Amino acid sequence: MALIVQKYGGTSVGSVERIQAVAERVQRAVNNGDSVVVVVSAMSGETNRLIGMAKEIQAEPTPRELDTLVATGEQVTIALLSMALQARGQDARSYTGAQVRILTDSTHTKARIQSIDTDTIRGDLDAGRVVVVAGFQGVDEHGQITTLGRGGSDTSAVALAAALKADECQIYTDVDGVYTTDPRVVPKARRLDRITFEEMLEMASLGSKVLQIRSVEFAGKYNVPLRVLSSFQDGPGTLITLEEDGVEEPVISGIAFHKDEAQLTIKGVPDSPGIAYKILGPIGEANIEVDMILQNIGADDTTDFTFTVHRNDFDKALDLMRKTADELGAREVSGNHNIVKISLVGVGMRSHAGIASKMFRVLAEEKINIRMIATSEIKISVVIDDKYLELAVRALHDAFELDTPEVSLS
Template identity: 70%
Template sequence: MSLFVQKYGGTSVGTVERIEAVADKITKFKAEGHDMVIAVSAMSGETNRLLGLASSISDNPTPRELDVLVSTGEQVTIALLCMALHKRGVEARSYTGQQVKILTDSAHTKARIQDIDVSNMRADLSAGRVVVVAGFQGVDEDGNITTLGRGGSDTTGVALAAALKADECQIYTDVDGVYTTDPRVVSGARRLEKITFEEMLEMASQGSKVLQIRSVEFAGKYNVPLRVLSSFKDGPGTLISLEEDDASMEQVVVSGIAFNRDEAKVTVIGVPDTPGAAARILAPIGEANIEVDVIVQNISADNTTDLTFTVHRNDVEKAKAILKVVCDELGAKDIKSDAKIAKVSIVGVGMRSHAGVASTMFSALANENINIQMITTSEIKIAVIIEERYLELAVRSLHSAFGLDAQPQEEN
């Protein structure tokens, strides 16, 4: 007998018929003797519907009330799924994040999980029940409902698995695993049988939409085996784990190509080249909860320099408004932005032990006359900022350059 935590995304529970299909799947696992904890998203489109209602009332709704509103989507799903399980003779009990108690900080719409009380879930599991938990939500120490940000149900599922010390956390979605890149962009993209937490974290942070970044962080921190599976067809999916010393991994330089269309570039021109200038520019950006990604500072000329960084496209105007005040204080000359950029990244643990990876990447882009505007690297990643119009061409050329179109060699 194993303890599985399963998470079902919005498309997996998007209709009553799909909820019934999920209930069938859970019933099968339960019949095999497994303990089951289920985390679910709102039905597909529901969160957007609720956000639309909010925007029809106010252009700037209070974050606390927004969390109260959007958290109701998952409450519908947990109730319907439990009803479907009861119909199949399976005992089940639903819990909101508040009822579990998934304790978070008080950062409304972007809360982080601090602790989970597993006592009620343990009692239900011991009584033979399936536990169904609303994803995406929690409660702060003052009893306010909080939400974890888009994709937060993934984080709920992994956090539950960590707290309960589950044997595996299974993320059911509309794709059958993690691919070398988005199959909608590259028809020859392949499903990966396994990938390390480190690689998956880089791919998620660089734009892969399969899993939310925080869910991968949780899984890696607590060593929760994580498997991405399809709700709509059977298959082994992709296993994400700590293991990276497998001999086959040494043969693979790059595991995948990630990309992000949601980037915008901000440049502060003519910054006085003095100690602390960069901190004075970026500190208020961080305090406004705007995430900064790639950062480049040019070589000083005439005792001034240009500082360029990327933010999410939705945050660019907010960032510029903040910077105007800071730059006036610093005496910087100007602020410019460009929202027509994209980020493309190559990721792979094999990059640690292979030379020439960067030159292969840059040559592939140069052969397509794609100009690189910014570069950032880590041990297992190289990311570049390019014009958005060249994004798909860049992904296809890199996918081919690193041999990701070819099927992996069979083991002897």
């Protein structure tokens, strides 16, 4: 008998009919002999509806009251799912984050979990009940309702699985697993049977929306096996685990891309100690996150400095760079928001040479110019013009034979 934590997102519980379908799936797991804890989100669109009402009353809603408001969304779902299970003859009990005592810090709207009291849950499981817990929420030491931020239900599920030492944490979504790349761009993209936490973190940070980064970090830290499954169709999904010694990992597991990139360049800056801080200091102070950085030293003791930011921050960052250029006596400032970042991800890169050169060759053959390059131990990223996104991803997917389990370097 296994202890399973299942998490269902907003689309999976978006109607009474969908909640009935979730209850049926949970019942099957119980009939197979598993003990089940279910974590649910609010019904699809409910959180946005509640936030919208709050903003009609306060332009900037008070964080404490906003948490109290939006936490009600999950409370509806846990009660309805418990009723659906009881109607099937399955004993079930619902709990809010405060009732389970998912203890968090006091940072309203983006709290972090500190501990979970599992005694009540274990008592219910021992009595043969299904335990249904509200995701996305907890309570601080003063008894105040807190929420964990967008995607917090994934984090709730992983944290419960870690605290209960569950055999597996199953994340049910509207997709049936993690793919080698976005199937909307490459129709023959392949569902991965397994992927490492490290690879999944890279994929999530690079724009893959399958899982929230925080939940993957949490699962990797506490070694909670994660499985991504579809709540709309049966299948094995994708298992996310630690890298296993002795297992031959594929060289490339997937291709991720990030469309919301913008590039800024400041040219002819004096090449002197501290120049990077003088350029990026104002950017950081404006709470703008910088992604990739490239610095070129010229023969005239000046440097050209290029970096990327989120596209939403482009105009603000460009204004700051123009002020910095005036202060530093730079020659020119330019910007480009028509770019994308494409990345190859795979733990197999550690033991295989030639991945970067093959990637560059494939792009060259398609006459795609590379604007920036960044590498890490398991990732190679390039910035290119956004008009070449689909061509580049498809060419790389073919070249690294990601539509088949065996990956060739030839």
